[in-house]
Amino acid sequence: MTDDTAKPTSPAPKSHGRLAARPTVRPRELMTDTPDLVSAWKAKIITLFPTAFPGVLGESLTGKGLQDGLWQIEPIDLRIFGDGKHRNVDDTPAGGGAGMVLRPDVMGKAVDFALNGAPVDRDEWPLVYLSPRGKRFDQAMARKWSKARGMTMICGRFEGLDERVIEHYGIEEVSLGDFVMTGGEIAAQAMIDATVRLLPGLVGNAESLDEESHSHGLLEHPQYTRPAEWRGHSIPDVLMSGHHGKIAEWRREMAEKITAERRPDLLNDD
Incomplete structure (x- = not known):
C-alpha cells in the first residue's frame, strides 16, 4: 500500500504579529513547517495525504484569511511516523475481519508531535478524530472551536483508529454527517471552513453571520x-x-x- 508523502506547499502568510518560538524534537521531514503566528488560530491536521491541504481552504475568504495570517494550517504527514523501512502505519484488525486499522504506536507519535506546545485545556485546543461514529458536527461546535486558540484533527482512514489511542488521549470523535467517506480529509476541510469563517475579521460583514x-x-x-x-x-x-x-x-x-x-x-x- 503506497501513499503520496510529498511535503505540502502552502502560501506564505503575510506579516501578522510576532512569531512564536516553540522548541521541539521533530522528524527531519517536518523541520521546515511554517512558524506559528501569535494570535493566529491554527489547525493541525494529522493525515496520510498532507498535499490535500489547504485545498479549497486556500480559495475565497478562507484563502485570503490564510494569506493575511488570520489563521494557519499545518498538515502533519502520518507516514513520517510509520514503522520500519516502508513506514507502515496500519495492521490487520485484532480478532480478524476485513480492512486495516491505524496502529496505536504510529498514531501516538504523531499525536504527541501535534500536541507539543499546545494548551492542555481542550477548550483552548480541541483534539478531534473525524469518525462516522462521532457526534454530528453543527454550527454550535464550529462556534466553540472558533473561540479556541487552535485545534488538532486526526483524519481517519481504512477501518479506523485503534481504540486505545482514543481512550489514552481522551479524543473527541466528530462526524460530518450520517454517512461514510473514504477518509477524514474532506470532512476536515468542511469543518475548518465552517470554523475559521467565524474568526473576527475574516468575513467582512459580520451581520451576515448572524442572519444565516x-x-x-x-x-x-x-x-x-x-x-x-x-x-x-x-x-x-x-x-x-x-x-x-x-x-x-x-x-x-x-x-x-x-x-x-x-x-x-x-x-x-x-
Missing part, C-alpha cells in the same frame, strides 16, 4: 436580489417596501416555515 442558517436554530429565510422581475417571478412586495420591521417579521416567519418543512428536528431540539 443555524445561527439561531433555524434555517435561513429566502434571499432575493436584482432584477426585481425575472422570467415572470417577482421579489416579494414586503422586501421592496422599505419597512424594516415588516421585513424582519417576514424573514422570521419564512425561516420558521422552511425549518418546519425541511428540518423539523431543529424545532424539537431543546
Whole structure:
C-alpha cells in the first residue's frame, strides 16, 4: 500500500504579529513547517495525504484569511511516523475481519508531535478524530472551536483508529454527517471552513453571520436580489417596501416555515 508523502506547499502568510518560538524534537521531514503566528488560530491536521491541504481552504475568504495570517494550517504527514523501512502505519484488525486499522504506536507519535506546545485545556485546543461514529458536527461546535486558540484533527482512514489511542488521549470523535467517506480529509476541510469563517475579521460583514442558517436554530429565510422581475417571478412586495420591521417579521416567519418543512428536528431540539 503506497501513499503520496510529498511535503505540502502552502502560501506564505503575510506579516501578522510576532512569531512564536516553540522548541521541539521533530522528524527531519517536518523541520521546515511554517512558524506559528501569535494570535493566529491554527489547525493541525494529522493525515496520510498532507498535499490535500489547504485545498479549497486556500480559495475565497478562507484563502485570503490564510494569506493575511488570520489563521494557519499545518498538515502533519502520518507516514513520517510509520514503522520500519516502508513506514507502515496500519495492521490487520485484532480478532480478524476485513480492512486495516491505524496502529496505536504510529498514531501516538504523531499525536504527541501535534500536541507539543499546545494548551492542555481542550477548550483552548480541541483534539478531534473525524469518525462516522462521532457526534454530528453543527454550527454550535464550529462556534466553540472558533473561540479556541487552535485545534488538532486526526483524519481517519481504512477501518479506523485503534481504540486505545482514543481512550489514552481522551479524543473527541466528530462526524460530518450520517454517512461514510473514504477518509477524514474532506470532512476536515468542511469543518475548518465552517470554523475559521467565524474568526473576527475574516468575513467582512459580520451581520451576515448572524442572519444565516443555524445561527439561531433555524434555517435561513429566502434571499432575493436584482432584477426585481425575472422570467415572470417577482421579489416579494414586503422586501421592496422599505419597512424594516415588516421585513424582519417576514424573514422570521419564512425561516420558521422552511425549518418546519425541511428540518423539523431543529424545532424539537431543546
